[in-house]
Amino acid sequence: MSSLLENIPAPVGSDQLTLVEQLVQWARRRIDERVFRPGLRMPSIRRLALDKGISRFTVVESYERLVALGYLEARRGSGFYVRERTAAGTPGASSHASRGGREGGALRPPPPSIDVPWLLNNMMHTTASDKGPGLGFLPGRWLDGDLLSNALKALGRLGGQTLLRHGTPQGFLPLRQQLQVRLAELEIGARPEQIVLTSGVTQAIDLISRLYVQPGDAVLVGDPAWFQMFGRFAAQGARLLGVPYTPEGPDLDALESLAETWRPKLLLLNSLLHNPTSTSLSAAQAHRVLQLAERYDFMVVEDDIFGDLLPATVPGTRLASLDQLRRVIYLSSFSKTLAPNLRVGYIACDAALAGTLADQKMLAGMTSPETGERIVYRILTEGHYRRHVEHLRVRLDEVRGVTARALVQAGLTLFNEPQAGLFLWADAHVDSSALTTAGYERGYLLAPGALFSPYQTPSTWMRFNTANCGDPDFLAFLAAYIQQHGA
Template sequence: MSVPLEQIPAPHDAPQLTLVDQLVQWGRRRIDERVFRPGMRMPSIRKLALDKGVSRFTVVEAYERLVAHGYLDSRRGSGFYVRERSAPALVAKGETSAMAALAAEREPVRNTIDVVWLLRNMLHTSSPEKGPGLGYLPGRWLDGELITNALRSLSRQSGAQMLGFGTPQGFLPLRQQLQTRLEELEIGASAARQIVLVSGITQAIDLIARLYVKPGDAVIVGDPAWFQMFGRFASQGARLLGMPYTPDGPDLDALETLVATWRPKMLIINSVLQNPTGTSLTAAQAFRILQLAQEYDFIVVEDDVYGDFCPAGFPATRLASLDQLKRVIFLGSFSKTLAANLRVGYIAASADVAKALADQKMLVGMTSPELNERVVYKVLTEGHYRRHVERLRARLDGVREKTARMLEKTGLRLFATPPAAGMFLWADAGVDSDGLAAAGHEAGFLLTPGSLFSPHQSPTTWMRFNIANCGDPALPELLSNCLEKASRRSA
């Protein structure tokens, strides 16, 4: 049985790798990710040479190395087959240091689809078009020149400025710029006393969990919601409670029942373009949430990581603009709009809360990288960021309806009318989405099953699709075939 091919991904240290090394790396990765499964026949030497644009000798040498490393079996007259391995293959003598490092980093293949499985494969997916389950925009949509120009500008400054330790609150000029941006959202926050810079939303959630959550505390999250925070609160000993969503947003009657029953420590919510449903709070919903927070005395953590995807006049209400940071802790980040690995985010809160979080940040990791914060400051103040974000919105607008229609045509049902902004669609496949994700992985696609968005990892038929990464022409056929097979099995 043959398997589909992809282009060899360009490794970070590609100049140090020969064509044979690159082909070996490609084969190992696909085997470790179980796209090439035990017993499968590898592409013929002639076919792989044509597909990859290399000589047959290069393919033969790569296959022989994979045999030596324990990844393949050679069968005379038949070809090369993926070997069944009970333990990770040993690194063969003479393997390049770059290849050895890759082997050391890679975890054993898991049989279940969980958050770690998804995160690992997100980092290894070589083609965004084959990553409908990715949580970020493809690199070709972003503007690397914004980052490059900021770095050039910083390189002309005195190097002595980069040698200090920084402060737990973060680079002050960036905090001052963020104060101005928050004022545009009608959120008042003092740069000196109420804004703390962090290494992305993930660190912000970590600091909040460490500071406020004790074993046994109830924490309300969306069901569905951003999966990476679930494990952080669970490791703190929290009891996670899922707040269901409707096509109009969070089910506030269910929320009231939860808070009356469990008296939670906090609620965490995307008020704008919620991940994964794409819904946004109305003013009436926001007022009711704040009323419940006041009545039952819980903290509201408002994650606004997708806020910059909202055009002017978009019908959404931020809780912090109503509460003015009395009970709301507001989070923002530039990871979605500038670069996933830039890792610059911020927390805006009351002065007492901001001070406590800055102290917690110092205890956990001292300060966040000031170089990254200076880069973001340059990008924001040189006047190009707004136009860049407008271009991103326009590109998302250009594919949203097309992607929605494609998903419906293949047999999926959308959660609601496609939102007017944002990057995600939440769709019902009608079959176990874990199985659909596994089938997609076999074909080289990274799909995100809805079970990962449940605080209890419950099986579900729902899936999240990143509309920027659904352009591969093989995706509709894959979805249609998988749904048809599942339907035949159930019949």
């Protein structure tokens, strides 16, 4: 039961809450998120009191309140258990007859459904980075909150009327002008009228899919690749085709074969620090991708969301720098380097296409929030962003090798040994969805390989966040599971 005994996160306004109220909030949140699932036995009163350094009375009072609220049930001589709740979220009686078998008197809960919505929802609710080896973003302790708070203070000094105005279809013009300068440094020529600001790369992909994809159209994606885009293209009726990856990047022979057979509308890939393998395109690979796009007449959507984490000393080539936005639609965002909830991204493309995408943006959800765009503009123009990103690169360099060695020691095999980036792609030699379920029971959020394939087939591969794998208890759990369940 020790896996449940994590530090109680301080809730909003916790300075006005008693210890009992804080403990109740902690337990309710974990039950609502189904981290503590129906039938699960809660930590004993003595164990929780010792672990948290609080009195047994505090634990008893908290558990009794949770019973009264319908979250727990007390079983005489056995302890407190998470109570079954109805689909509407209201408490309901435990259904002992329909929940499978028993283990030591406790009901055995069913495993969660490991799918993309499950992972996305749990990513949004997982706050402790050491509990999130599968998270897709940097831990909060690595990011610079002062950058955001100072920009917010400066924005507040502009006066309330500034914050009441509507945004513009293509986004805050000063930020687009600043992005023109930034893109020029990457050898990508883009005027402000060629840039459309979006609520992150997710919205950018949504707009592109609406514009380009009709039911039955073929779309090439990586296999593995960023899982969230699969659902967006599938919703448009696209036929998703996976381009396999090698330790050096996408298999371009396989890409050509797929393009020749299916004549796709789009190819979407990370040119730099691919999610999840952290591979980057060489100049020769980038040239060949563009040659294939020309030969088979498809557009390339270049997702460069992790590009800022690539040091200048590590080779990598952006497709847009070679193509100059003729056949390449370039995407990026600041959510990975500034804050996950700062949803400011952008599209750079041909000017006529940018206008059409801005129209799609207005139809889909009106303008993107200008407040966030102004915050990013302030951060970029104050000159602190470069130093911040360099600091992130250094920290990633410090942990990447340590994490890689720890995973190998735990029994995994690495796909490659990247020189930069946030992720490691590794073979656990067991069903990674089953491993994810076991980790979930211990309070860890993992990212199984099946979610990274457009075909969603069972997989032994997993994505690991190099910044979130330092917990010795997690590594011990990982090694023990692989040893027990491996072939």
